[in-house]
Amino acid sequence: MSESDVIEMHDVTVAYESEPVLDTVNFSLGVGEFCYVIGKTGAGKSSFLKLLYSDIKPNHGMIRVADYKVSSLQDKEIPHLRRRLGIVFQDFQLLPDRNVFENVAFALRVTGHKQKFIKHRVLEVLGLVGLSHKRKAMPKDLSGGEQQRVVIARALANEPRLLLADEPTGNLDPGASSSIMELLQQINNRGMAVLMVTHDYDMVRKYPHRTVQIRDGGLHEIHVL
Numbered sequence: 001m002s003e004s005d006v007i008e009m010h011d012v013t014v015a016y017e018s019e020p021v022l023d024t025v026n027f028s029l030g031v032g033e034f035c036y037v038i039g040k041t042g043a044g045k046s047s048f049l050k051l052l053y054s055d056i057k058p059n060h061g062m063i064r065v066a067d068y069k070v071s072s073l074q075d076k077e078i079p080h081l082r083r084r085l086g087i088v089f090q091d092f093q094l095l096p097d098r099n100v101f102e103n104v105a106f107a108l109r110v111t112g113h114k115q116k117f118i119k120h121r122v123l124e125v126l127g128l129v130g131l132s133h134k135r136k137a138m139p140k141d142l143s144g145g146e147q148q149r150v151v152i153a154r155a156l157a158n159e160p161r162l163l164l165a166d167e168p169t170g171n172l173d174p175g176a177s178s179s180i181m182e183l184l185q186q187i188n189n190r191g192m193a194v195l196m197v198t199h200d201y202d203m204v205r206k207y208p209h210r211t212v213q214i215r216d217g218g219l220h221e222i223h224v225l
């Protein structure tokens with residue numbers, strides 16, 4: 001592990017009740033690296049991500065994400081950590097009463113940017129995800145794939161070094177899934193690290209990257225054939 005890693009986990013254990021979900025786990029993710037997290041239902045994939053954005057705390061061990069020592073983070077620092085991450089979940093969580101532009105702008109307003117910068121940056125990230133022409137549309141008038149693109153645009157707005165994605169293609173048909181995966185490759189090629197939980201082995205084969213499997217409380221590097 002080195003300072004250039006964007007994630008560093010050392011001897012991390014998480015137990016909700018008696019049996020640990022993650023038991024003395026070590027992991028690191030390099031700057032700009034792409035890594036899949038796979039595992040059976042209930043294996044602990046979401047718990048693994050939750051540790052990283054400080055939704056849960058480890059029972060033991062050290063976790064660092066970017067410049068934040070997450071394992072000992074004070075509650076008041078959690079919003080600062082989350083603004084440094086891009087977080088993309090399966091259910092899209094767009095604000096239903098705001099249009100596409102405002103959904104993305106919202107992420108920048110809370111960080112106190114000026115209006116001129118916000119307009120420029122929102123149009124830039126909407127261009128990146130191919131949705132400039134939908135900037136005035138309401139979420140309900142978009143397809144699932146388009147909604148997921150807006151979520152990704154919003155996650156990118158603050159230029160995070162790390163994108164955490166929990167089954168970003170889970171609700172999408174194969175065509176829409178592929179276009180989201182293409183977008184994630186493109187974002188990764190620009191230097192952003194991506195940690196992506198997925199059940200979609202076809203996508204892992206089509207877009208091969210480092211893959212870790214959570215199994216029996218441990219993290220195992222595997223090759224999906």
Ligand SMILES: Nc1ncnc2c1ncn2[C@@H]1O[C@H](COP(=O)(O)OP(=O)(O)OP(=O)(O)O)[C@@H](O)[C@H]1O
Nearest residue numbers: 016017021039040041042043044045046047048214
């Ligand atoms: N808040 C909680 N309290 C108690 N047990 C929990 C809690 N959250 C998760 N668990 C348990 O921890 C285990 C791991 O859950 P987790 O959601 O991390 O798995 P997962 O691999 O993401 O599963 P899935 O693929 O079904 O989403 C499961 O047995 C789950 O029931």
